[in-house]
Amino acid sequence: MELSKPWRDEVGYLKARLLEVSYETELAKRFLEEGLVRNAAGKAWQAWKALLAALALKEKEVLRTAFVGVRKLRGGKRLSEADWVVAFMPSTRVRRVAQILARKYGDSVLMYTDIALNLHEYQYNGPDKEGIFSRYPDDDAAREDIERLLRGLEEVKKLLQ
Known part of the structure; x- marks a missing residue:
């Protein structure tokens, strides 16, 4: 499925992003069940990013004051x-x-964005007892935040309804 361009089809873009949230959330849960914590962190990050994009679509006019210029x-x-x-x-x-x-x-x-960004960092660097490359000393600490972010996804998704 191709992602609709938000400047062409806002409704299609919103539907696609929300579907992405559901798919990525489901994959994150599965990866956690399988013990694939870094993979689950990546999927939770992707789900959060998709949800943030959906929320941002609703507030595009407000974003125009912060993000000026042309690409x-x-x-x-x-x-x-x-x-x-x-x-x-x-x-x-x-x-x-x-x-x-x-x-x-x-x-x-x-x-939840800060948690998602921390998990994004962890996905690439893994656990780090010294806290130099990752904020998570072990996989269990990351798992706790993945579960927290997954709950947050459900909570924040309700704001779009």
């Missing part, structure tokens, strides 16, 4: 920075988007 895409198409952020939700913009969304949807959006 040039392949083929010469020009796109506002805000539309680009909503469409691609790059990890470098995730926290700023969450800060903006937290103003309307509550601080839990920002808290």
Whole structure:
């Protein structure tokens, strides 16, 4: 399935992102059951990023004040920075988007975003007892936050209904 472009089909984009949230959440749960904690962290991160993009779509006009400018895409198409952020939700913009969304949807959006970013880091670096490469000293600590983020996904997803 191809992801609809939010500047062409907002309804289709929202449906696709919410479906992505469901699929990635289900995979994260399965990976946890199998003991694949780093894989589960990656899927929980992807689910959160998709949910944040869905929320951001609803608040695109507010995002326009924080993300100004224009992006040039392949083929010469020009796109506002805000539309680009909503469409691609790059990890470098995730926290700023969450800060903006937290103003309307509550601080839990920002808290879960921080957990998601920590899990994203853990996915690539694994556990680290010294806390240099990862905030998680072991897989059990990461598992706890994955489970927390999965609960948060359900909680925040209700805000879109």
